[in-house]
Amino acid sequence: MKKNILTFAILTGILGLFLLVPSCTQSPVSQAPNRALIVTGQNNHNWKGSTPVLKQILENSGLFSADIAQSPAAKEDMSKFKPEFSKYQLVVLDYTGDAWPEETNKAFETYVSGGGGVVVYHAADNAFADWKEYNKMIGLGGWSDRNQKDGPYIRWKNGAFIRDTTPGIAGSHGKQHAFRVTLRDTIHPITKGLPLNWLHSQDELYSQLRGPAENLTVLATAFADTAKGGTGEHEPVLMTINYGKGRIFHTTLGHAMGDSAYPAMECVGFIVTLQRGAEWAATGVVTQAVPEVFPTFNVESKWPLFRPLTLVEILSNLKNYKPGDTRYNMQDLTNYIRANYDGGAKYAEIEKLLIQFLEGTGSTDAKNYICKELSLWGTDKVLPTMKKLEKNEETAEMARYVTERITGKFTN
Amino acid sequence: MSQPKIINRRSFFGKMAGAAGAAVALPYIIPGTALGKDGATAASDRIVMGLIGSGSQGTGDMQEFLGKKEVQMVASCDVDKGHRDNAKAIMDAKYGNTDARAHADYREFLAKEKLDAIVMALPDQWHAIIAIAAANAKLDIYGEKPLARTIWEGKNIIEAVEKNKVIWQTGSWQRSEAHFHRACELVINGRIGKVKFVEVGLPDGGPTNKPHPVQPVPEGLDWDMWLGPSPKEPYRGVCHWDWRWILAYSGGQLTDWAGHHIDIAHWGLGLERTGPIEIEAKGVYPREGIFDVPVEYSIHAKYATGVEMHYANARQVPHGMGVCWYGENGSWIHVDRGERLFASDPKILDEKIGDNEIRLYKSLDHVQNHLDCIRSRKETIAPCQVAHRSISAALLGEIAMLTGRKLKWNPDTQEFLDDPIASRMLRRPFRSPWKLQGN
Numbered sequence: 001m002k003k004n005i006l007t008f009a010i011l012t013g014i015l016g017l018f019l020l021v022p023s024c025t026q027s028p029v030s031q032a033p034n035r036a037l038i039v040t041g042q043n044n045h046n047w048k049g050s051t052p053v054l055k056q057i058l059e060n061s062g063l064f065s066a067d068i069a070q071s072p073a074a075k076e077d078m079s080k081f082k083p084e085f086s087k088y089q090l091v092v093l094d095y096t097g098d099a100w101p102e103e104t105n106k107a108f109e110t111y112v113s114g115g116g117g118v119v120v121y122h123a124a125d126n127a128f129a130d131w132k133e134y135n136k137m138i139g140l141g142g143w144s145d146r147n148q149k150d151g152p153y154i155r156w157k158n159g160a161f162i163r164d165t166t167p168g169i170a171g172s173h174g175k176q177h178a179f180r181v182t183l184r185d186t187i188h189p190i191t192k193g194l195p196l197n198w199l200h201s202q203d204e205l206y207s208q209l210r211g212p213a214e215n216l217t218v219l220a221t222a223f224a225d226t227a228k229g230g231t232g233e234h235e236p237v238l239m240t241i242n243y244g245k246g247r248i249f250h251t252t253l254g255h256a257m258g259d260s261a262y263p264a265m266e267c268v269g270f271i272v273t274l275q276r277g278a279e280w281a282a283t284g285v286v287t288q289a290v291p292e293v294f295p296t297f298n299v300e301s302k303w304p305l306f307r308p309l310t311l312v313e314i315l316s317n318l319k320n321y322k323p324g325d326t327r328y329n330m331q332d333l334t335n336y337i338r339a340n341y342d343g344g345a346k347y348a349e350i351e352k353l354l355i356q357f358l359e360g361t362g363s364t365d366a367k368n369y370i371c372k373e374l375s376l377w378g379t380d381k382v383l384p385t386m387k388k389l390e391k392n393e394e395t396a397e398m399a400r401y402v403t404e405r406i407t408g409k410f411t412n
Numbered sequence: 413m414s415q416p417k418i419i420n421r422r423s424f425f426g427k428m429a430g431a432a433g434a435a436v437a438l439p440y441i442i443p444g445t446a447l448g449k450d451g452a453t454a455a456s457d458r459i460v461m462g463l464i465g466s467g468s469q470g471t472g473d474m475q476e477f478l479g480k481k482e483v484q485m486v487a488s489c490d491v492d493k494g495h496r497d498n499a500k501a502i503m504d505a506k507y508g509n510t511d512a513r514a515h516a517d518y519r520e521f522l523a524k525e526k527l528d529a530i531v532m533a534l535p536d537q538w539h540a541i542i543a544i545a546a547a548n549a550k551l552d553i554y555g556e557k558p559l560a561r562t563i564w565e566g567k568n569i570i571e572a573v574e575k576n577k578v579i580w581q582t583g584s585w586q587r588s589e590a591h592f593h594r595a596c597e598l599v600i601n602g603r604i605g606k607v608k609f610v611e612v613g614l615p616d617g618g619p620t621n622k623p624h625p626v627q628p629v630p631e632g633l634d635w636d637m638w639l640g641p642s643p644k645e646p647y648r649g650v651c652h653w654d655w656r657w658i659l660a661y662s663g664g665q666l667t668d669w670a671g672h673h674i675d676i677a678h679w680g681l682g683l684e685r686t687g688p689i690e691i692e693a694k695g696v697y698p699r700e701g702i703f704d705v706p707v708e709y710s711i712h713a714k715y716a717t718g719v720e721m722h723y724a725n726a727r728q729v730p731h732g733m734g735v736c737w738y739g740e741n742g743s744w745i746h747v748d749r750g751e752r753l754f755a756s757d758p759k760i761l762d763e764k765i766g767d768n769e770i771r772l773y774k775s776l777d778h779v780q781n782h783l784d785c786i787r788s789r790k791e792t793i794a795p796c797q798v799a800h801r802s803i804s805a806a807l808l809g810e811i812a813m814l815t816g817r818k819l820k821w822n823p824d825t826q827e828f829l830d831d832p833i834a835s836r837m838l839r840r841p842f843r844s845p846w847k848l849q850g851n
Contacts, residue, residue: 292816296696296708297727323648324624327699334697338816343833376814376836397643401841412641412842 041071042097113244117281142171174229249277466499470533493632540565557671604739664705695813711809
């Protein structure tokens with residue numbers, strides 16, 4: 001079920017993208033206070049998958065409406081690719097490929113140095129090794145024949161960052177795996193309030209990046225375990241760079257390859273840091289709260305639709321639950337009720353849907369789980385449903401518990 | 413078949429009491445086997461004990477009692493035949509006979525055995541039912557922590573223990589270790605000034621998730637009886653040991669360890685017979701598998717004295733495992749297992765405690781303390797009233813995690829202030845036919 005919804009989301013995104021005939025499209029008028037432009041069209045990753053996801057993530061924050069600037073394909077005529085950066089509060093780079101026209105480069109430099117916001121996403125830090133100002137904007141880059149001539153490695157040693165000028169390649173990664181991200185700056189608006197350590201879902205851990213690293217703040221690193229083919233170093237994964245008056249948020253996270261299932265982009269940690277980084281880059285402040293389901297030291301957390309699910313979606317995912325299945329859906333339900341419980345009208349709507357589920361054809365195990373929740377939150381309104389469930393041997397026990405806890409009358 | 417009558421120490425002393433301490437010889441039969449090998453303690457003076465819950469913890473506890481000459485272990489009880497037979501075999505090996513008995517049902521164990529005291533090491537869902545039945549049978553109890561699975565059950569245990577005037581020792585053995593005692597005496601006597609904040613680090617660890625398909629119940633295990641008052645569940649291979657990771661039976665590491673480090677934290681503050689007034693918590697629950705106890709937990713509790721306590725899995729607190737009291741001017745004392753006792757200034761640890769200062773209850777042998785109290789009828793170093801407050805702090809944290817709200821608690825009446833939702837969690841419904849005796 002979860003997978004179906006996911007595939008649906010990605011297909012919708014991809015179809016949406018293919019409908020874009022002109023090279024630059026604008027979203028319909030939106031209530032969102034900020035406008036973002038995602039630059040894409042060439043990448044050694046599946047940009048047709050990642051770009052619509054980035055758009056969803058930005059728009060799901062409620063802070064952005066996002067347009068897409070799609071470049072010509074590789075080796076095609078680039079001379080007319082001139083996105084109007086200045087119309088936007090934020091430019092998100094999901095691009096690595098052919099050089100842009102010089103005019104576009106200059107326009108981008110002017111946009112950023114004049115106070116524009118930028119998000120550098122994953123392979124965008126592979127792009128434009130020869131464009132000096134671009135490299136100042138990304139702070140650190142990789143591949144494309146970068147090496148010591150492009151700048152130092154930034155290494156975490158004995159509790160501080162140092163510039164390591166040792167000669168060597170720039171850009172590598174071990175095997176994809178889930179890895180732990182560690183905050184190195186806990187007071188920056190982007191990272192303030194996040195767990196000190198959190199488990200990021202399966203991703204490439206970009207390593208050995210080098211660059212000018214001027215006006216660079218590393219917000220978080222991840223340890224590249226040699227057992228996974230890593231460097232044995234704490235690699236910068238979240239950064240900010242100031243370029244002129246411009247603010248840049250650089251995330252190396254979010255690898256997307258293939259047609260579906262991008263665990264790195266589904267990670268709540270990726271989504272939330274991207275949303276917060278985007279807001280900070282565009283406005284200089286972060287107003288978004290950290291969701292309760294942010295991943296923790298050893299527990300991953302994903303949003304397959306790149307946003308929290310609605311109660312209807314959660315209940316639909318729970319429909320066939322059996323013990324041993326993933327607990328994601330149950331945790332989603334628990335978290336949803338807890339976060340939305342108001343003891344009043346909002347909860348009444350929740351309870352209505354729960355009752356509907358209990359009287360429907362969902363699995364008994366799912367019903368018993370919902371009963372556990374109702375034994376905590378339920379009102380008198382669920383009692384008639386409990387009477388019905390008590391007639392079924394498989395749900396009778398939990399239904400009795402709900403009734404006992406709600407009425408305070410215990411038989412045992 | 414009539415068993416040889418071993419005189420029960422309690423009834424013996426009970427009768428003696430009426431005789432003003434005179435050495436009145438009452439008729440009784442000492443079976444030869446009851447003399448034991450060394451015969452150092454006369455059988456009439458031995459404390460006759462049984463073990464209920466003879467898994468790894470129970471067997472370990474039993475070994476300590478077997479090491480005491482004044483104890484005669486006579487029977488085991490467990491719903492798993494392998495466990496109860498193993499415990500019986502250990503008793504028999506100790507006494508060089510085959511006299512110990514093994515019971516499957518605690519009701520039979522309590523009814524047929526003529527015991528003075530029991531050792532109880534059960535999964536948490538069973539604690540209250542059996543503790544209360546044993547107390548009503550006038551047995552003294554060495555009970556493993558935590559005291560109970562819910563606050564309501566804990567209150568009922570205390571009531572039964574007090575009503576029946578039985579002696580209770582909780583398995584909070586850290587109290588009988590010199591360095592924990594020392595740490596608490598230093599703190600309570602103000603050697604770091606007024607304590608404003610306490611940090612308690614409990615284990616990170618937790619369940620290793622793996623598939624748990626429904627499977628045949630192993631031979632010799634009465635699964636329905638093992639579940640007892642908990643909801644009926646098919647057997648999935650989660651029973652001994654791993655029950656710790658399922659909320660129906662336990663609250664995980666938090667409730668397992670409350671009886672150790674939260675207990676010590678309270679002791680050093682003189683808060684061992686009260687509770688917090690405000691609790692706020694955040695838990696992280698597993699997202700895969702059937703285990704459902706929190707894998708990360710962080711609880712902030714405020715007490716009426718103004719002191720604030722933070723108890724959490726160890727990697728969320730700076731000093732890691734153990735208890736760290738923070739006093740004035742940056743001073744602190746940190747204590748943990750393995751004789752670990754540290755202070756911000758090591759000189760604090762050399763401080764003498766004067767005779768006119770607060771001297772805490774001293775025991776250097778937890779099991780011996782219990783046996784001594786069985787004889788003296790005095791309170792043990794870890795009575796159930798104290799154990800109740802240690803586990804209550806954890807259980808309130810559990811409720812705060814589940815409700816996701818700041819809770820206000822009255823530690824005197826043991827009720828939440830105006831919070832019917834949280835109040836529901838103070839008690840869990842029992843599966844039929846199980847109930848607490850007297851309820």
